[in-house]
Structures are given as C-alpha cells and as structure tokens.
Amino acid sequence: MRHLIIGNSAAGTAAAEAIRANQPHAEITILTRDATFYSRCQLHLVAGGVRPAAKTSFVPEDWAQRHGVEVRLGWDVVAIDPLRKEVSCRNGDSLPYDRLLLATGAGSLTPPIEGVRGSGVFGLRNLEDAQGILQRVGKSRHVVIIGAGLVGCELAETLAAGGHPSVSMVEMAPHPLPLQLEMTIGARLRDVMSDHGMAMFCRDSVAAVERDRAGQPRAVVLKSGRALPADLVVCAAGVRANTDLFAGLGTIGRRGIVVDAGGRTSVPDIFAAGDVTESCDSTMGRVMPSAIWPAARRQGRVAGLNMSGGSTTLEAHTGLKTSAVLCGTPLVSLGPVFEPDPAWRKELCEHTDSRNRLCSKVCYTDSNGVLKAAILWGDISQAGLYAAAIIQQLPLGDLAFGSVPDYLLRAV
Numbered sequence: 001m002r003h004l005i006i007g008n009s010a011a012g013t014a015a016a017e018a019i020r021a022n023q024p025h026a027e028i029t030i031l032t033r034d035a036t037f038y039s040r041c042q043l044h045l046v047a048g049g050v051r052p053a054a055k056t057s058f059v060p061e062d063w064a065q066r067h068g069v070e071v072r073l074g075w076d077v078v079a080i081d082p083l084r085k086e087v088s089c090r091n092g093d094s095l096p097y098d099r100l101l102l103a104t105g106a107g108s109l110t111p112p113i114e115g116v117r118g119s120g121v122f123g124l125r126n127l128e129d130a131q132g133i134l135q136r137v138g139k140s141r142h143v144v145i146i147g148a149g150l151v152g153c154e155l156a157e158t159l160a161a162g163g164h165p166s167v168s169m170v171e172m173a174p175h176p177l178p179l180q181l182e183m184t185i186g187a188r189l190r191d192v193m194s195d196h197g198m199a200m201f202c203r204d205s206v207a208a209v210e211r212d213r214a215g216q217p218r219a220v221v222l223k224s225g226r227a228l229p230a231d232l233v234v235c236a237a238g239v240r241a242n243t244d245l246f247a248g249l250g251t252i253g254r255r256g257i258v259v260d261a262g263g264r265t266s267v268p269d270i271f272a273a274g275d276v277t278e279s280c281d282s283t284m285g286r287v288m289p290s291a292i293w294p295a296a297r298r299q300g301r302v303a304g305l306n307m308s309g310g311s312t313t314l315e316a317h318t319g320l321k322t323s324a325v326l327c328g329t330p331l332v333s334l335g336p337v338f339e340p341d342p343a344w345r346k347e348l349c350e351h352t353d354s355r356n357r358l359c360s361k362v363c364y365t366d367s368n369g370v371l372k373a374a375i376l377w378g379d380i381s382q383a384g385l386y387a388a389a390i391i392q393q394l395p396l397g398d399l400a401f402g403s404v405p406d407y408l409l410r411a412v
C-alpha cells in the first residue's frame with residue numbers, strides 16, 4: 001500500500017505515525033514545500049529573535065528513519081489526479097498513491113487593504129515570514145500588527161519584551177483575543193498589554209498602509225482617521241485553509257475541506273486533516289474555527305488510522321481550546337465564548353492567589369447547569385476538569401467555587 005501525505009507539520013506527521021503503527025510494511029512518503037520540520041507555534045519567537053529557527057523542530061532528528069517514512073522536503077505539489085491516483089509536483093515529477101492525505105494547513109489571510117501588498121508587510125505563518133520579520137525588526141522603529149488574535153498578541157509581546165521601542169496593535173473587536181475572551185477578561189488583557197508597552201487600538205481597523213517614495217511602509221492609517229507611524233507591518237488577521245489542490249475535485253466548505261469524522265473527503269481514497277479542513281466541534285455540533293496544533297494532531301492520527309485499514313472516528317472534543325501565557329498571565333479559553341447562546345447563564349468568579357494575583361473564572365452554563373464554555377485567567381490548574389465538563393456535557397456543580405464534584409473527577 002502506498003500512502004502519500006502532503007504536509008510535514010502537525011497533521012501530516014501524526015498521520016504518518018498512525019499509519020506506521022497499523023501497517024509495518026506500507027510505503028509512506030511525505031511531500032512538503034517546507035525546507036525543514038518546524039513548529040509554527042514558535043514562529044513569533046523566531047520573528048522576535050528569541051529562538052533560532054534551528055531550534056523549532058518538533059520531531060527528533062531521526063524521526064523519518066524511526067518511522068520508516070520517506071520525506072521529500074521542498075517539494076511543492078501542484079495538482080492531484082484522482083482518476084490516475086497520482087499527484088504532480090512543481091519540479092515536473094509525478095507520484096502515484098493508493099491513499100492520499102491532504103495536510104496542507106492554512107495560509108495567512110491578507111485583508112483587502114490599500115497598500116498592504118509589497119515590501120515591509122508580512123504575514124506570520126511560515127518560517128520564511130518569521131525570518132523576513134526578523135531581518136527587518138532590528139532596524140525598525142515602529143511595528144504595527146494588524147489583528148490581536150493569538151498570533152498577533154504573541155508576536156507583539158515577544159517584540160515588546162525584547163525591547164522594541166514601538167509596538168502597536170490594531171483590532172476591530174473591543175479587546176484582544178476576541179475569539180477566546182469576553183468583555184471583562186478581554187478588557188483586562190488589553191490593559192495588561194498596554195502596561196507592558198504595547199499600544200492597543202481596539203474598535204478600529206486599518207484603512208491603508210501608506211508607503212514612502214522607495215515603496216517602504218511609512219504609516220498605517222486607521223478607519224478612525226488616526227495615522228500610526230509604521231516601517232514594519234504584520235498581518236495577523238486570520239488564516240485561510242490551503243484548499244487549492246482540492247478545488248474542483250471534492251467538497252470544500254466555507255472554512256476548509258469537508259471531511260467525515262474519520263477524515264475522509266468526498267473523493268475516494270483522499271483524506272484530509274488539520275487546518276485545511278472544516279472542523280465540527282462535537283460539543284456544539286457546528287462547524288467552528290479551531291486552527292490549533294492539538295486538533296490537527298488528533299485529526300491526523302484518525303485519518304492515518306483509517307488510511308491504513310482502521311475504522312475509527314474523532315472522539316468527542318472541543319476544538320475550541322486555547323491556552324497561552326501573555327504578559328506573565330496564564331489563560332485558557334474553552335468553548336464558543338465569542339458567540340455564547342443568549343440563553344446561557346454567565347458567571348464571573350474571582351479570587352486572589354497566594355501571591356496576591358487576581359485569578360478569574362468566567363463560566364457559561366445552560367438551563368440545566370451544564371458547562372458550555374469557560375475562561376480561566378491567572379489560575380489554570382483546573383483547566384482539565386473544565387474541558388472534561390464541557391466535552392462530556394456535565395453540570396458545573398460547585399467547581400467554580402472550589403469544590404470538585406465526584407462525577408467531574410471521574411470524567412478526567
């Protein structure tokens with residue numbers, strides 16, 4: 001059996017490992033346009049000069065050998081022929097497959113803003129993006145980051161902590177991390193980030209990137225009319241699934257390739273996993289954004305098992321799970337806090353810990369007291385319990401106030 005995987009990141013490697021576990025003698029080939037193995041989750045550190053690119057691999061050096069996988073780095077796949085069951089590459093080669101996995105991830109979304117395309121404006125999705133930012137950031141005097149989602153916030157914090165004199169963020173929502181936080185905690189994060197030297201421009205958006213005579217960015221003009229000086233601009237305003245290879249072949253939804261719970265696409269013997277797919281959050285039963293590393297690993301594993309003769313489905317999960325440490329504060333967001341059902345009850349509960357730091361929990365419960373979404377700020381020690389309660393649709397009980405119900409302990 002010849003397994004071909006496009007992509008050597010979270011989903012692609014998890015699939016290869018699962019295939020090898022099922023089929024010791026199968027042929028597994030990974031084709032990837034990346035030049036190395038690296039974790040995208042660390043790109044903000046590379047861009048900020050905190051971590052060398054060579055230290056971002058998420059697999060051991062002998063990973064390919066250990067799993068018996070042929071990895072062709074720098075191979076760009078340009079077309080799939082599902083009738084001949086082969087893929088064509090930019091270098092002119094074609095490779096046959098019995099089972100194919102698309103683990104092609106997502107790319108930065110470039111918003112339709114005047115002047116946004118060209119020198120000095122970067123996305124942050126690939127190592128090349130991070131290295132491009134790194135090359136300029138040392139000489140730059142004013143960085144403007146468009147979008148205060150997780151990627152934008154992590155980059156802003158890295159640059160500010162590294163001593164950059166002027167880091168500004170522009171965000172349409174009233175606060176940073178609009179997908180992960182609600183108003184109270186969001187406003188707190190906004191204030192904390194301002195205290196740490198980042199200028200936050202929320203409830204505003206970018207109208208244009210102004211350029212000087214040499215074509216380099218000079219300022220970012222906001223819809224409110226304010227102009228922010230900028231010689232380096234980073235677009236962190238979302239991602240778009242890399243579905244191009246699948247266009248015209250099978251079903252693509254609004255957010256990515258449509259797959260069943262086993263990772264199968266609508267085309268026989270073609271599977272897809274990770275950020276390239278639409279993902280259905282099992283707790284909500286709805287297609288939700290969930291472009292995170294652990295979700296891609298989980299989907300890759302399931303697809304790999306099914307490609308190699310297994311019959312498995314994604315277990316109940318909430319794809320909406322974000323954990324981060326920003327400006328020294330750990331936070332975890334679980335479930336659809338960005339669009340809670342209006343019928344849910346929202347409760348905020350706060351305490352100060354032994355080091356006198358404010359810790360908060362925001363819990364959303366339905367009319368039966370079942371936990372639907374939560375935000376933990378400062379103290380994330382019970383994140384596992386909260387996640388289990390959401391996934392298994394269990395009532396919150398008195399957890400928010402410190403006592404853990406038995407059924408929750410059993411659920412973890």
Ligand SMILES: Cc1cc2nc3c(=O)[nH]c(=O)nc-3n(C[C@H](O)[C@H](O)[C@H](O)COP(=O)(O)OP(=O)(O)OC[C@H]3O[C@@H](n4cnc5c(N)ncnc54)[C@H](O)[C@@H]3O)c2cc1C
Nearest residue numbers: 007008009010011033034040077104105274275291292293
């Ligand atoms: C700066 C940053 C910080 C992040 N931080 C976090 C975090 O803290 N926590 C978290 O959970 N997630 C984080 N993420 C998201 C996480 O990195 C992604 O969810 C994860 O990488 C998705 O994995 P994937 O395998 O689906 O796709 P990707 O990682 O996007 O990989 C896609 C692969 O496909 C290959 N490819 C694409 N098209 C082709 C083609 N035509 N031919 C050949 N190869 C192709 C690429 O070379 C690449 O190997 C972050 C992402 C970024 C960019």
